[in-house]
Amino acid sequence: MDIKSFVLQKAREARLGARAIAKVSSEHKNNTLIKMAEALRKRTQELQRENNKDVFAARKKGLSKAMIDRLTLTKQRIEDMAKGLIEVSSLPDPVGEITKMWKRPNGMMVGKMRVPIGVIGIIYESRPNVTADATALCLKSGNAVILRGGSEAINSNRAIVNILRNVAKTEGLHEGVVTFIDIPEREAVLEMLKLEGTIDLIIPRGGEGLIRAVTENSRIPVLKHYKGVCHVFVDRDADFRMAEEICFNAKVQRPGTCNAMETMLVDAKIAGKFLPSMIKRFKAAGVLLKGCQMTRKLDKSLEAAKEEDFYAEYLDKILNIKIVKDIEEAMDHIAKYSSAHSDAIVTKDHERAMRFLREVDSSAVFINASTRLNDGFQFGLGAEMGISTDKIHARGPMGIEELTCTKFIVFGSGQLRT
Amino acid sequence: MDIKSFVLQKAREARLGARAIAKVSSEHKNNTLIKMAEALRKRTQELQRENNKDVFAARKKGLSKAMIDRLTLTKQRIEDMAKGLIEVSSLPDPVGEITKMWKRPNGMMVGKMRVPIGVIGIIYESRPNVTADATALCLKSGNAVILRGGSEAINSNRAIVNILRNVAKTEGLHEGVVTFIDIPEREAVLEMLKLEGTIDLIIPRGGEGLIRAVTENSRIPVLKHYKGVCHVFVDRDADFRMAEEICFNAKVQRPGTCNAMETMLVDAKIAGKFLPSMIKRFKAAGVLLKGCQMTRKLDKSLEAAKEEDFYAEYLDKILNIKIVKDIEEAMDHIAKYSSAHSDAIVTKDHERAMRFLREVDSSAVFINASTRLNDGFQFGLGAEMGISTDKIHARGPMGIEELTCTKFIVFGSGQLRT
Numbered sequence: 001m002d003i004k005s006f007v008l009q010k011a012r013e014a015r016l017g018a019r020a021i022a023k024v025s026s027e028h029k030n031n032t033l034i035k036m037a038e039a040l041r042k043r044t045q046e047l048q049r050e051n052n053k054d055v056f057a058a059r060k061k062g063l064s065k066a067m068i069d070r071l072t073l074t075k076q077r078i079e080d081m082a083k084g085l086i087e088v089s090s091l092p093d094p095v096g097e098i099t100k101m102w103k104r105p106n107g108m109m110v111g112k113m114r115v116p117i118g119v120i121g122i123i124y125e126s127r128p129n130v131t132a133d134a135t136a137l138c139l140k141s142g143n144a145v146i147l148r149g150g151s152e153a154i155n156s157n158r159a160i161v162n163i164l165r166n167v168a169k170t171e172g173l174h175e176g177v178v179t180f181i182d183i184p185e186r187e188a189v190l191e192m193l194k195l196e197g198t199i200d201l202i203i204p205r206g207g208e209g210l211i212r213a214v215t216e217n218s219r220i221p222v223l224k225h226y227k228g229v230c231h232v233f234v235d236r237d238a239d240f241r242m243a244e245e246i247c248f249n250a251k252v253q254r255p256g257t258c259n260a261m262e263t264m265l266v267d268a269k270i271a272g273k274f275l276p277s278m279i280k281r282f283k284a285a286g287v288l289l290k291g292c293q294m295t296r297k298l299d300k301s302l303e304a305a306k307e308e309d310f311y312a313e314y315l316d317k318i319l320n321i322k323i324v325k326d327i328e329e330a331m332d333h334i335a336k337y338s339s340a341h342s343d344a345i346v347t348k349d350h351e352r353a354m355r356f357l358r359e360v361d362s363s364a365v366f367i368n369a370s371t372r373l374n375d376g377f378q379f380g381l382g383a384e385m386g387i388s389t390d391k392i393h394a395r396g397p398m399g400i401e402e403l404t405c406t407k408f409i410v411f412g413s414g415q416l417r418t
Numbered sequence: 419m420d421i422k423s424f425v426l427q428k429a430r431e432a433r434l435g436a437r438a439i440a441k442v443s444s445e446h447k448n449n450t451l452i453k454m455a456e457a458l459r460k461r462t463q464e465l466q467r468e469n470n471k472d473v474f475a476a477r478k479k480g481l482s483k484a485m486i487d488r489l490t491l492t493k494q495r496i497e498d499m500a501k502g503l504i505e506v507s508s509l510p511d512p513v514g515e516i517t518k519m520w521k522r523p524n525g526m527m528v529g530k531m532r533v534p535i536g537v538i539g540i541i542y543e544s545r546p547n548v549t550a551d552a553t554a555l556c557l558k559s560g561n562a563v564i565l566r567g568g569s570e571a572i573n574s575n576r577a578i579v580n581i582l583r584n585v586a587k588t589e590g591l592h593e594g595v596v597t598f599i600d601i602p603e604r605e606a607v608l609e610m611l612k613l614e615g616t617i618d619l620i621i622p623r624g625g626e627g628l629i630r631a632v633t634e635n636s637r638i639p640v641l642k643h644y645k646g647v648c649h650v651f652v653d654r655d656a657d658f659r660m661a662e663e664i665c666f667n668a669k670v671q672r673p674g675t676c677n678a679m680e681t682m683l684v685d686a687k688i689a690g691k692f693l694p695s696m697i698k699r700f701k702a703a704g705v706l707l708k709g710c711q712m713t714r715k716l717d718k719s720l721e722a723a724k725e726e727d728f729y730a731e732y733l734d735k736i737l738n739i740k741i742v743k744d745i746e747e748a749m750d751h752i753a754k755y756s757s758a759h760s761d762a763i764v765t766k767d768h769e770r771a772m773r774f775l776r777e778v779d780s781s782a783v784f785i786n787a788s789t790r791l792n793d794g795f796q797f798g799l800g801a802e803m804g805i806s807t808d809k810i811h812a813r814g815p816m817g818i819e820e821l822t823c824t825k826f827i828v829f830g831s832g833q834l835r836t
Binding site for chain 2: 019022023096102104108110113115117118196200201215216219221222223239242245246249253254335357358359361362363364365366367368369370372373374375378379380390391392393395396397405406407408409410411412413414415416417418
């Protein structure tokens, strides 16, 4: 069979799965997720054996240490996948929720009800845990998932999918709820992206290159996450202690994440007082600091920040510091350089806090809290399918609610159009 | 200047307009809309003069009567555009609305706030009134609009846009809030569709050909409306009088619309009793009826419905009648043939009513009401930007709320990630 027909067949199977899972009760879905977790735990050895094949091949191909680390399924990681499934099983089921309802003058009641999206395609890179995490979120929200992992993880992904599908079958679900494109050819991805009408949504998870390629080639709507170039603005009326804690946390707590701060903006009025101890603390923590001209007047030891540095997502212990005239200049800087991911202000001034909140256009805007808190668990949404930097459908952490859409429902008593 | 640069320049102007309009107060936006309505009324003669050029060219090109009708700006249509602007001015402003807010264990308050999407591209065909209607909805929801109308209406559209832009300028808004691609070349559309990052959303309005072409070529998210193949299912426990009124209304009240019924499904248990008077009424109204085999046993005068008829959007006084065994078969038929636009059940049985409501996956599902009611005004949303048959972002009538997205907002008091 050619690749095109193969992918189409898989997508059609997922379509049937989607129709079936949409009607399944919450209890049935939750039990299945728990059984899936148990099966992953029971079959840890088998999973590691399959995973070893991938790791061996990766070593032979000379992949980087970081890539091999991401690829490796330790016992702990398998346990984490199982825990993830159980966590998702405990979330409330969004399907069938009536989000609002109102009465029209002619007596009909109009409302909106949450329903599954249908078939969700996940295109991802080397982390095999995405296979289980994405399946859990899609299944709980009443969707079928069609998975396309990186070719370097194909044995691991195939093993995980086999376990999940077997449980689905044993539990009386349609097997099409978890579908896997288990051929390594890149062409398969391109074929997937053409199946508008069979696949309803594509979520790419991985580096910028993957995401751009998916977006450019897809006829199916894509929910994506580009880079995180995040800012904290220390206003003239900030509590210095709080500002220092927030900025330090935003940069240092885990610099390799998308919601870590890349540029600290400091109000010129307090820069002289605020910066010395802050700089000292960053230096002590091994952060490489790049300053604007004014910052370097205060501390000549800093490297000069170049124009392109303000666009960079360092994902590392590197930070730009820029002194700005006021909140206006801070927001202008953010509008120009921010990736619209997570931006924060630290201030005691109510009016400026609320202006920043209203006018900064990012997936999450913080008053007096660390940008690192932009996360599904931190926000109380439960597990998440990444953080969307899109403006259509979902923005910010995507929980199970974001994997549903709404339909209008009408309770009538014979109403006609006149 | 080449077409690519021309379109890019327009889109960048719209981008600046978007940043400006996002912050404008509701009052300022409403006043501008009212002034725009007044200007259209005052300059009716000028608009008709420009429109005559288009109508003349269309006649010369031999366009169909229906197309020329859609193109023509009568005094009444100009008045309707003005009224539309005023109606939108009176709707509540969605921007800044906090749709929910909750408290986390660490004390931070997390919420969602409605914000504009940014730059919305509208690609449409020959009706010049879309120019004013789309502008009103985008502007009210804090977005900039970039308009691309059909080349056959270019003089009319240019004249409308000039009036709207002049008012925007006089009222102190950025001119980029209403931007018009005023060159007739088709290439301009393709260039528009590549401007991911500058244009945030594309809404095509027109026939299926236009919509498919836009979807296939766009790198920007598209909200679209495919055809409406709508059903009414008359259940065994229907009130016959109500069922007859609803079916008649759904087919006959305005057959050329997307929410008109194309197939009537009738429960076999009551078909013999229900159909004769229903068929008589349809025939008297000049509806051409196509029946399934069983229906034709009841009434041999009916034409036979072919398989492809059940996929057809007639937009005319033509109706398929199909007798089904039960609600199960009715829902299977709908799942197979419906365009997921508007589907209704008529029944007095609560359980079947609720099953239909839950399980039929269409943009609007009706119990005991006419499918013709699937409409922004009928639902109480005010003016609408068409009816989305998509499942991502917006589904069903798209009001101004659907032209916004949400961002997460956080009120903290020094919260950090631990």
